[in-house]
Amino acid sequence: MMRRLLISAALAVVLSACGPSAEQSASTQSAAEAPVAAPAAAPAAPAPNAEEIQAALAALPAPYNEGDYEAGRRVFAQCRSCHTIEAGAPNRVGPNLHGVFGREIGSLEGFNYSQAVQDADFVWDGAQLDHWLANPQSFLPGNRMAFAGVRNETQRRDLIAYLMVESAPAP
Ligand code: HEC
Structure with a gap:
């Protein structure tokens, strides 16, 4: 999101060099972007503090112990329209993802999975999720x-x- 703001700011600088009407369209654009960016910025649950996050990250299996939590949080913005991650949060178009690791695929009580998912038989871990996320349809x-x-x-x-x-x- 930071990068986005920087890009808009840079755009505004470039466009303002072209005169007042271009400047106006640049500011219109950043105003239009703001509502899209807002939901991702507001965490639904109290965020764990930086030390807790670092400790939790360090305890993950490789290569995830080298992961960038903040960058991952930004990527998760792509999932939020369909998935919640907080404990006890409702299903959306997709199932709630709390506790997904170590869980059998398609096993969240009360979610209506496709036949393909119901027929699949494995437990979610980092490697399986990596394949799923790289290309859900071919996986x-x-x-x-x-x-x-x-x-x-x-x-x-x-x-x-x-x-x-x-x-x-x-914990
Ligand atoms: C457009 C909505 C949508 C988006 C965006 C989306 N998902 Fe999903 N996701 C679903 C649906 C629907 C299912 C159930 C699929 C089925 O039953 O065939 C699902 C299933 C899953 C599952 C399997 C859950 C289980 O209980 O076995 C995981 C894991 C998952 N999604 C992760 C993600 C992640 C991570 C992202 C973001 C990178 C993401 N999804 C983006 C809709 C979405």
Whole structure:
């Protein structure tokens, strides 16, 4: 999000050099971006402090112990429209992801999974999630998660590290 703001700011500087009407369109654009960025910035639960996050990260299996929690949180903005991560939060289009690691795929009580997911048989861990997120459709054809995937390997590592920290049962 920071990068976005910087890009808008840079754009505004570039465009303002072209005269008042361009400047106006640049400010209109950043105003239009603000509501989109807002929900991701507001965590629903009290955020753990930086020390707790570092300790939780360091305890993760490799390579997730090298993950960037903040970067992962930003990638998770792509999932939030369909998934909650907080304990006890409701399902949306997709199931709540709290406690997903160590859970059998398609096993969250009360969520109506596709047949493809119901027929699959494995337990979620970092490696499985990495394959799923790289390309949900080729990983499990026929599943109902309408999401193209996260192509960037580092972004997936950071996202999974974030999910591992956030989806772990509260101490
Ligand atoms: C457009 C909505 C949508 C988006 C965006 C989305 N998902 Fe999903 N997700 C779903 C749906 C729907 C399912 C259930 C799929 C099925 O039953 O076939 C699902 C299933 C899952 C599951 C399996 C859960 C289980 O209980 O077995 C995981 C893990 C998951 N999503 C993670 C993610 C992550 C991480 C992201 C972001 C990178 C993401 N999803 C983005 C809709 C979405």
